[in-house]
Amino acid sequence: MRKIPVAKYTSNKGFSDSGIIINTAFRKLLCSVRMKKYQLGEFEEVVMLTVGILYNDAYGVSIKKEIEQRLARKVSVGALQSALKRLEDKGYLKSHEGEATQERAGRPRRYFVITALGKRALEHTKTTRENLWKAIPEIALNPRFTG
Amino acid sequence: MHKPPVIFMRFFRWFCRPELRTYIEGDLIELYNERLYEKGKRSADFCFAFDVFLLFRPSIIKSFRGLQPVNNPAMIKSYFTIGWRNLLRNKGYSIINIGGLAIGMAIAILIGLWVYDEVSYDKNFDNYTRIAQVLQNQTFDGQVETWGSQAMQLGAELRSNYSNYFDHVVIATFPSGHKLTFNNKTVNMTGSFAEPAIAEMLTLDMVQGTRKSLNGINGALLSRSAALALFGNEDPINKMIRIDHDFDATVTGIYEDLAENSSFAEYDVLLSWQIIGPDLEKRTGWGNSWFRCLVQLRENVSLSVASEGIKDAKLKRVLVEDDDVRFKPALFLHPMNRWRLYSEFENGVYAGGQIQYVRMMLLIGVFVLFLACINFMNLSTARSEQRAKEVGIRKSIGSLRMQLISQFFSESLLVALLAFIFSLMIVQSALPWFNEVSGKNLSILWQSLWFWLACAGFAIVTGLISGTYPALFLSSFQPVKVLKGTFKAGRNAFLPRKILVVVQFTVSVTLIVSTVIILNQIKFAQSRPIGYSINGIVSVPIRDAVVMKHYDVLRDEILKTGMVEEVAATESAITSTYTTNSGFDWYGKDPNRTEEFVTTGVTHEFGKTIGWKMKAGRDFSRDIGTDSSAFIINEAAAKYLGMKDPLGETMKWGTNGEWKIIGVVENMITQSPYNSVEPMIFFLESNRIAWVQFNQVNIKLSPDANAAEALDKIAPIFKKYDPDNAVEYMFADQEFGKKFDEERRIGNLAMVSTVLAIFISCLGLFGLASFVASQRTKEIGIRKILGASIPQLWQLLSKDFVILVIISCIVSVPFSFYFMSDWLTQYDYRIDISWQIYAVAWLGSIVVTLLTISFQSIRTALRNPVGALRSE
Structure with missing residues (x-):
């Protein structure tokens, strides 16, 4: 669902065409301002990597446990689910329905896998990080005090 | 197997996006079961609730799209078009x-x-939340009276011993008219003598000079409009003006006129307290509550604390200095933001005031609007x-x-x-x-x-x-x-509409009854026998005490005009005798009684002038010298004294000696026409009570004299003895008529709202009637063909509505009876609510209803049935 700025519509006739034009233009403008090809937040990145680690076994509870175990941090269901939803909306993850089990009271699992776009996004993030690492002068990380 | 807490589950199901619901639910249940096994039920329940709570976030909550279908402008536009x-x-x-x-x-x-x-009254002063007036409750004869006036000594007392409560304490005279003279030009302006802090308290907006400039011995601050009236374009600062021909004052500042909706709106001149203060200090004590005491609280002092704190300020002082202790004076603060709306006190506690009218008006407004809304619904x-x-x-x-x-x-x-x-x-x-x-x-x-x-x-x-x-x-x-x-x-669909019509007419009928009662009450009070004659009596206020020095000559000259029957001077105006005194003693008086009499100083011919009726004894006479120590009392006073035959009895009046009762007059209505008559005492002007100030010369014109001509002849006589003041007149009958203004205003208000309520209700009824008539066109056509007469058809179409109105009439009885009995209790002299009033109101509303619907029903009944039946 696209959110449309309401103010655009208050007075004009033939609103729909001009509305969409304005709206796309607006989005482009926003994108160009951000100058970002792949958007990936820190937590999103962690989630994606974990989905990768778990490979064919990545669903809500397992991802949560994996992150909690590996990174020693608490992850709430809410934060995780909304991150998964965002990533799926962006096209970095896709999901399919799995089996329903006893301990889930008959509710099916939903498994996630990384898409090709998701892979590129991860790689992009990694290379940018590495480039940044490389760009740090030696002295900045190992300051030596002489004299 | 355990289930997670139901309400949280239900809450989650309610807000979650449907496409995510089962999967997340599965995750939650899986986690729940695990935690149940590891940590126990309580902890698992808590974690579950916490998870659900954290899931309540925009990306998980379902969109409102399904609930809010109309954010589409084209659709809304089409709605308005349709x-x-x-x-x-x-x-x-x-x-x-x-x-x-x-x-x-x-x-x-x-x-x-x-x-x-x-x-918004009185809200236009910067510190209005902190300004208050000091009032006092005193007990007279078991009754608590609340006075707005104070002794001038209170100002110094509050300043020195209660300074932790107040920023400013101001003693001022009550506002009255003052004559300001400059270069032979005189203007009449309302204002007060006040202590200098008043300028700071009211945060006067100074045009010239400073707020401090009232400090001087004879300073005066003028409002901009007063300065303009007196000085024109001249610079008023430091000019000497004469006040009331008594004092001189120097104009030291000009302030912007005060806002119209404030209690100080009329203040056009503020005069330095120093002008009158020192002299008054010698003459007055704690017993002379003649002044107004205003205070401004310190910033962090609450009103209730200060009010409680000063409660005994006066009592403590009068205990040592005066004998007013028996009235048990208790001081309290009346905050400025309540001056306008809550100004009445009964037995020392708030008893409303203007706020009652505000509430009544709001009620009427809501009702009238509500009636109009009902029309729309119907x-x-x-x-x-x-x-x-x-x-x-x-x-x-x-x-x-x-x-x-x-x-x-x-x-x-x-x-x-x-x-x-x-x-x-x-x-x-x-x-x-x-x-x-x-x-x-x-x-x-x-x-x-x-x-x-x-x-x-x-x-x-x-x-x-x-x-x-x-x-x-x-x-x-x-x-x-x-x-x-x-x-x-179906039938049920008509029921709400009928109820609404009944509600409408209940309100209307209640209003009709109220109006009839109010108008009756006013008429009743107006036709109350007043016990004397006010027709043809003109009162001339005495502006300069010099007039009384020449009273006898003045009287002779007025009589000589030949257009005047009698002349008498009095202390209070005849139609508003509000001067009261206490300190009387008589044989057989209950010692616990704290008595109070309306006292009026008069001259010998007062009785003849107003035509009072002697019940017993005799009138004052110029021939009997001892009359200078004689009382004439009214019937109410005779009853109050509790003597079988008061004639010839003596009364002691504080330090003013003994007085003999020589006559009893019939009760006269000289105060409110709605209240019972207060006990009154009349006495003659004499040396025994030199402090009595005569304020009015009352003149009874000959019945055949032309009032304008007579006044033309009388005015020069007053001018001769008081050349400085313009001669003013008050006609006693007009003054008396003013006593009904308030009630008349309510009567007008009630009448207007009644007319409007009926009009609006009838408008709705008219619409409904025409609708029903148009719906039943065919039925009526058939009835006509089968031989129904026009009166029968009229009856058929009107019956339903008339029944509704009759129901409303009955429903309105308890409401109107309750409200109006309550309203009437404020008057001692009042009418009873009789069945006739209801009969008139009911008949009126039924007639109006019939007129409204008959137009439609008769038109329908008269129509040619062929036209009605051919329409398909």
Whole structure:
């Protein structure tokens, strides 16, 4: 669902065409301002990597446990689910329905896998990080005090 | 197997996006079971709730799209178009609808403006929340009286011993007219002598000079308009002016006129307390409550604390200095923001005041508007069958109920908006009249953003209130029934409409009864025998004490004009004898009684002038010297004294010696015509009571004399003895008439709102009647063919409505009886609510109803049945 700025519509006739034009233009403008090809937040990145680690076994509870175990941090269901939803909306993850089990009271699992776009996004993030690492002068990380 | 807590589960299911629901639910249950096993139920439940709570975030909550279908401008536009077309198609209904609503809204706006003006009273001073007046409760004869006046000594007392409460303490005289003279030019201005801090307290906006400049020995501050009136274009600063021909004062500052809706609006001159203070200090003590005491609280002192703190300030002092202890004076603070609306006290506690009128006006406004809303509801639902097909078609091509509801809401908003525009026009044209009736100077606040916001909100709320029922009712039709043509609103559909009509007429009938009672009460009080004659009595206020020095000569000269029957001077005006005194003693007096008498000093001919009627004993006589120590009392006083035969008895009056009662007069209404007569004592002007100040010369004109001519002859005589003051007149009958102003104002108000309520209700009834008549056209055609006569048909069509009105009449009885009995209790002299009043009101409303509906029903009954039956 696209959110449309309401103010655009208050007075004009033939609103729909001009509305969409304005709206796309607006989005482009926003994108160009951000100058970002792949958007990936820190937590999103962690989630994606974990989905990768778990490979064919990545669903809500397992991802949560994996992150909690590996990174020693608490992850709430809410934060995780909304991150998964965002990533799926962006096209970095896709999901399919799995089996329903006893301990889930008959509710099916939903498994996630990384898409090709998701892979590129991860790689992009990694290379940018590495480039940044490389760009740090030696002295900045190992300051030596002489004299 | 355990289940997670149900309410949280239900809550989660309610808000979660449907496409995510099962999966997340699965995750939650899986985690729950694990935690249940590891940590126990309580902990698992808590974690579950916490998880659900954290899931409540935008990306998980489902969108509102399904609930909010109408954010589509084209659709809304079409709603308004359809609504507009509907209005145009049924012009009659539209006029009734919009007209009724516009009148209702106009009344509401007018009342809103009035209430706003009342509520914003005294709010225009910077420190209004901290300013208060010191009042005192004193007990007289078991009755607590609340006085606004204080002894001047209180000012110094509060300043020195209670300074932790107050920033400023000001003693001032009550506002009165002062003559200001400069270079032979005299103007009359209202103002007070006041201690200098008053300028700071009222945060006067100084045009010239400073607020401090009232400090001087003879300083005076003038308002801008007073300065303009007295000095014109001259610079007033440091000019010497003469006050009341008694004192000199120097103008030391000019302040901007004070806001009109404040208790100080009339203050055009403030005079330094130093001018009169030192002299008064010698003459007055704690027993002389003659002044006003105003205080400004310190910033962090609460009013109740200070009020409690000063309670005994006076009592402590009078214990040592005076004998006023027996009145048990208790001081308290009356905050400025209550001066206007809560100004009445009964037995020492707040008993309302202007706020009662504010409440009454609000009630009337709400009722009138409510009646107009009911009209709208009734007419819209009555026309439902006409719109049923539209609803059916809209529903079958996919309209949701919400969409239909918003469609009907948008129609009612359209009507409300149109009505609002008309109501503004009505308000604008009715304001001059309204101002005259209410004695205010209101105007539409065209420039105020708040006014427009309030009005917009008000129009929308009206639209929503009146649109709710029709919207829910109309949108509930089932398309199948409607389109098959079998749709007929059943009996139940009429019930709410009937109830609404009953509500409308209950309000109207209650208002009619109230108006009749108010008017009757006024008439009753007006025709109360007053015990003396006020016709042809002219009172001339004495502005200069010098007049009394020449009283006898003056009287002779006035009598010589030949147009005057008698002349007498008095202490108080005849129609408002509010001077009271205590300290009397008599044989057989109950020692615990703290008595109080209305005392009026008069000259010998007073009785003849006003034509009082002696009940026993004799009138004052110039031939009997001892009359200078004689009382004439009224019947109420005779009863109060409790003597069998008061004639010849003596009374002791404090330090003023002994007085002999020589006569008893019939009770006279000299105060409020609604209250019982107070015990009164009349005595002669004499050396024994030199402090009595005579304020009025009362002149009884000959019945055949022309008043204007007589006054022309009398004026020069006064001018001769008091050349400085213009001669003023008051006609006693006019002054007496003013006592009814307040009630007359309420009467007018009640009458106007009654007429409007009836008008609006009848407008609605007219619409309903014409609708019913048009619906039953065919039935009536058939009845006519079968031989029904016109009176029979008229009866058939009118019966239903008349029954409703009769029900309203009965329902209104307890309401009107309760309200009006309550209103009447404030008067000692009052009418009883009789069945005749109800009979008149009922008959009136039934006649009006019949007239309203007969127009329609007779027209329908007269119509040619051929026309009615051929229509298909």
